[in-house]
Amino acid sequence: MSEDFDILVRNGNVIDGTGNLWFKKDIGIADGRIRRVGSIPESGRKTIDAKGMVVSPGFIDLHNHSDFSILAYPNAECYITQGVTTVVVGNCGHSLAPIRNPDNLALLRNYLAPLLVSDFDYGWNWKTLGEYYEKIQQQGISLNMAPLAGQGAIRLAVKGFDSNEASREEIGEMKKLLEESLEDGAFGMSTGLIYPPGSYSSTEELIELASVLTKYGAIYATHMRHEGDRLAESLEEAIRIGEENNIAVEIAHHKAAGKANWGKVNASLRAMERARSRGVEVNCDVYPYTAGSSLINATLPTWVLEGGAAKMLERLKDEEVRQQIKKEIAEDTMKYQNMIAGSGWDGIVISECPSKREYEGKSLQTILREKNRFDEPYEGFFDWLLEIEASATMVVFQMDEDDVKTVMRSPLSSIASDSWGTAPAAGGKPHPRAYGTFPRVLGKYVREEKVLTLEEAIRKMTSLPGGKLGLESRGIIREGFWADIVVFDPDKIKDKATYADPHQYAEGIGYVIVNGQVVVENGRLTGMRPGKVLSRC
Ligand SMILES: [Zn+2]
Structure with missing residues (x-):
């Protein structure tokens, strides 16, 4: 009997996702699902040769x-x-x-x-x-x-x-x-x-x-x-x-x-x-x-936002409010996490500021220095927040x-x-984790540092x-499970995105398959949209 597979992934080192060591197997995919895992003599409509590559669940x-x-x-x-x-x-x-x-x-x-x-x-x-x-x-x-x-x-x-x-x-x-x-x-x-x-x-x-x-x-x-x-x-x-x-x-x-x-x-x-x-x-x-990343207004005590963002901007103009915020941050009595005390003015870097792009990639310290406001950083910071309507995201080294x-x-x-x-066309300096998280773990923490x-x-x-x-039926390479699969080179996989230059795709990923359709082929996007909104029930 000849099976009809849409995609055959051959000769790969299959790491099934359970923590098991890799095994050499072929994977046959049809109708969005993994139909067979084993030695598959038949041919498929499309064959991916994964020799020397790791084949894992997406x-x-x-x-x-x-x-x-x-x-x-x-x-x-x-x-x-x-x-x-x-x-x-x-x-x-x-x-x-x-x-x-x-x-x-x-x-x-x-x-x-x-x-x-x-x-x-x-x-x-x-x-x-x-x-x-x-x-x-x-x-x-x-x-x-x-x-x-x-x-x-x-x-x-x-x-x-x-x-x-x-x-x-x-x-x-x-x-x-x-x-x-x-x-x-x-x-x-x-x-x-x-x-x-x-x-x-x-x-x-x-x-x-x-x-x-x-x-x-x-x-x-x-x-x-x-x-x-x-x-x-x-x-x-x-x-x-x-x-x-x-x-x-x-x-x-x-x-x-x-x-x-x-x-x-x-x-x-x-x-x-x-x-x-x-x-x-x-x-x-x-x-x-x-480093983490968050909204710039997460540096303020949360009572400042009572009533919403418009109210916050009004409050930031009030001298008494400013003194109170300064006191809570400087004396570290904030009820919530105190990011300015924890990371310093130089440890907070603006990632996206759509209204004033010139601040992207600069630390609060640099911004305030350039404005000659660093001698009174709080007053300078509050004025700057008003200038950008407190609408920005930040990277926080913490x-x-x-x-x-x-x-x-x-x-x-x-x-x-x-x-x-x-x-890349979006610009700004988003946290590099948007491009690099998974390849970084596999490159830096697995291959290089053996963590x-x-x-x-x-x-x-x-x-x-x-x-x-x-x-x-996702997250494991198993017959009957959805065909969400990644084929990558374990010797080459690597994140490229950095804080200074974040808009860079990772390297070493050969193929990515979602619900049985190829979305990345030889490292390039195919433009297919086979994804589903998943539902618990
Ligand atoms: Zn969070």
Whole structure:
């Protein structure tokens, strides 16, 4: 009997994603799925000779923000050229749904402006999470997307940027919105507890809201309240939210931020292991860089944003407010992470500033020096924020290389990028992780520094994040599973993107296949869009 395969991948070293050592096998693909793994004598419509190459499941990026960029960049070039075939989006409490009314929409757009693609018309014609992802699916995408519901967006829809405690009734409304998102297929709920308005929620409010996740078997993914001085208490809060509701917890981009806190990841990983030993399913993810990236207004105390971004700009003009902000930052009494104290004026570099491109790639220190304002940096900083309407993203140098390796080595951690879609034409200086995360782990941390074995690194990019999310039939090379596959050269794979010159595609990726269709061939994009919006139910 002759089998009919659409694609045959021959002679590769197959690393199946479970952590198993590689084995030499052919893979036969038909109708989007892996149909056979073994020695295949038949021919296929297309044959890929993978001799000397590694054949692995496509990478699953568990922490991604491409829901902000996918309509503008439906080919997700910077991700598929890394071998990423599925992105988990709606992270850090940020999502573009639900939107209940024009007021919500205005607040959301204003606040998230720096994360949106400038000069792109989103249309803004959806209300629910289901409607938003239907729009994405209709446009067509090169990779798969698995959405989370952002708790910040849910709180915003009910309460705007009001920092007061939510009433029983309001919590009830939030639960309804979360339930609706889960019914639409969301895989879980994310929080970003340094970002208003999500940060205004008490632990009790979050426990109550997250109780909705239990019956869906959905996960709780959190950018914790503090990743610096109060890392331990913040982790405790996250674990408590999971434990009281019997839900799985994912600690996003795990790190110890700020020099004074370096080394604390050893204790936090042990705390996660202790929680697991009493039955709480907690994991974390990590990106392979010592700098993070965020909104410029995350440098300010969150009360400054009460009422929304327009209110923040008004406040920044007020002398008393300025003194109060300065005091909290300088005396390090901020309730939330103090990025200026943790990284210094020279450790914060502007990545994208659409209204004033000349600031991109410069540190706050350089910007203030050039303006002759560095002798009074706070006053200079507040004036500069007003000049750019506090709308920019930044790269923050805040981690220790040893900590990055420690988290990477932990069996609990997945590799994830924490970035969003971009393209060389977009300009700016986005964090290089948008182009380099996965090849950087395989080149620098596996081949060069031997921090991880190749098989373990691939497990952290495939079956671990896929299993955590409960993705159906993805993340392992197995007969019957979806044909999301990467073929790469383990001796050549390498990230090229740097902080100074980020818009550079990685090297060493030969083929990327999504749902049985080739999206990257000999390192080049094919322009195919076989991706699917995935749904938990
Ligand atoms: Zn985050």
